[in-house]
Amino acid sequence: MNVLVINAGSSSLKYQLMNPETGDVAAKGLCERIGIDGRLTHKTSDKKVEMEIAMPTHGEAIQAVMDALLSEEHGVIKSVSEIDAVGHRVLHGGMKFSESCLINDEVLATIEECTPLGPLHIPANLLGIRACQDKMPGTPNVAVFDTAFHMTMPPKAYRYAIPTKYFEEDDVRRYGFHGTSHKYVALRTAELVGKKEFKMVNCHLGNGSSMAAILNGKCQDTTMGLTPLAGVPMGTRCGDIDGGVIQFLCNKYGYSVDECLNILNKKSGVLGISGVSSDFRDLEDGAKKGDEACQLALDKFAYEVAKYVGAYAAALNGIDVLTFTAGVGENGISNRAAICEYLGYLGIKIDPERNNVRGKEALISTDDSKVQVWVVPTNEELMIARDTAELVK
Numbered sequence: 001m002n003v004l005v006i007n008a009g010s011s012s013l014k015y016q017l018m019n020p021e022t023g024d025v026a027a028k029g030l031c032e033r034i035g036i037d038g039r040l041t042h043k044t045s046d047k048k049v050e051m052e053i054a055m056p057t058h059g060e061a062i063q064a065v066m067d068a069l070l071s072e073e074h075g076v077i078k079s080v081s082e083i084d085a086v087g088h089r090v091l092h093g094g095m096k097f098s099e100s101c102l103i104n105d106e107v108l109a110t111i112e113e114c115t116p117l118g119p120l121h122i123p124a125n126l127l128g129i130r131a132c133q134d135k136m137p138g139t140p141n142v143a144v145f146d147t148a149f150h151m152t153m154p155p156k157a158y159r160y161a162i163p164t165k166y167f168e169e170d171d172v173r174r175y176g177f178h179g180t181s182h183k184y185v186a187l188r189t190a191e192l193v194g195k196k197e198f199k200m201v202n203c204h205l206g207n208g209s210s211m212a213a214i215l216n217g218k219c220q221d222t223t224m225g226l227t228p229l230a231g232v233p234m235g236t237r238c239g240d241i242d243g244g245v246i247q248f249l250c251n252k253y254g255y256s257v258d259e260c261l262n263i264l265n266k267k268s269g270v271l272g273i274s275g276v277s278s279d280f281r282d283l284e285d286g287a288k289k290g291d292e293a294c295q296l297a298l299d300k301f302a303y304e305v306a307k308y309v310g311a312y313a314a315a316l317n318g319i320d321v322l323t324f325t326a327g328v329g330e331n332g333i334s335n336r337a338a339i340c341e342y343l344g345y346l347g348i349k350i351d352p353e354r355n356n357v358r359g360k361e362a363l364i365s366t367d368d369s370k371v372q373v374w375v376v377p378t379n380e381e382l383m384i385a386r387d388t389a390e391l392v393k
């Protein structure tokens with residue numbers, strides 16, 4: 001079986017053609033500058049091509065993807081019928097979707113209703129879906145929501161302590177994101193530790209970061225909220241912040257709320273503190289050269305992640321497994337060490353030798369650690385492909 005996994009943004013579209021059983025990727029690539037001019041990067045196991053192709057809309061982008069997949073020189077299939085289904089990453093499923101869903105007109109309309117919750121992403125996700133329906137009539141499409149995994153949270157975790165009216169009438173609550181990644185890591189960790197019933201905290205630490213408290217594979221709490229701004233500090237997002245700061249900055253500088261939110265989303269986080277970069281490698285280089293602001297950004301990040309591990313250990317009344325995933329979680333050896341340094345009171349002990357690993361599955365805790373600590377590289381595309389295959393079977 002072949003599933004085409006699509007992640008459509010407003011001006012870009014990532015794709016992978018993969019086997020959902022084995023996870024083998026036949027081809028993958030990226031359309032960029034959609035609506036501007038258009039560029040396609042397409043990779044197979046042995047070839048990489050880059051082409052300028054006019055992409056006024058997502059329709060031409062999908063056409064370019066299909067042409068690349070079918071090409072004589074760098075293609076991997078002979079006919080469109082070899083694509084059994086398309087799985088789409090959709091940012092927000094609101095209260096409407098607690099699992100992945102085969103797309104029909106009704107589902108499309110319901111996704112559209114979620115637009116106020118993801119005003120930048122959902123329209124782009126819909127463009128990707130409609131372009132596939134248009135260019136591949138007859139091929140089933142599946143929506144996989146970034147929020148769905150978190151829909152098992154209890155009300156005490158997802159409700160905000162604001163007047164009930166905003167929840168009941170406007171759906172304002174914690175949703176959480178990176179759900180596809182948290183779900184993949186939760187399932188994979190269950191295989192690695194060889195059991196289904198355990199308490200785990202997953203740290204998805206990348207450019208955007210979120211954490212999830214997971215009991216027996218089901219999400220109990222997560223750090224992001226109505227939007228991805230909440231939780232731990234990220235590359236450029238501030239994470240949790242006193243709402244009063246927004247009022248203060250707007251009053252002091254005459255910013256609109258949108259301008260202020262732009263600062264909190266794009267200019268804050270470790271970039272904001274360091275003044276140097278949102279990339280953790282740059283911060284480490286800076287800190288090594290004695291840049292105190294870079295060191296503070298790294299310290300702040302590790303401190304806040306560790307605080308949430310403590311909070312989630314309380315929420316779960318204990319913790320059996322701690323997992324690290326995504327760019328920083330998989331590669332940041334010193335970031336992991338700095339986080340775990342705070343967690344000795346939970347009986348967490350990592351082995352420096354075992355922790356000296358990047359980008360692969362590894363148990364990094366000592367044999368006598370009370371909590372197993374694992375690096376588990378995420379694979380959101382495989383999760384999307386599996387959900388898609390499951391639904392079209």
Ligand code: ADP
Binds near residue numbers: 205235332
């Ligand atoms: P995104 O949220 O954009 O998907 P990723 O999960 O790909 O992000 O993570 C990207 C981040 O991973 C980069 O910003 C970089 O800071 C971090 N990263 C990559 N390699 C390393 C490394 N060797 N050490 C520390 N951080 C790393």
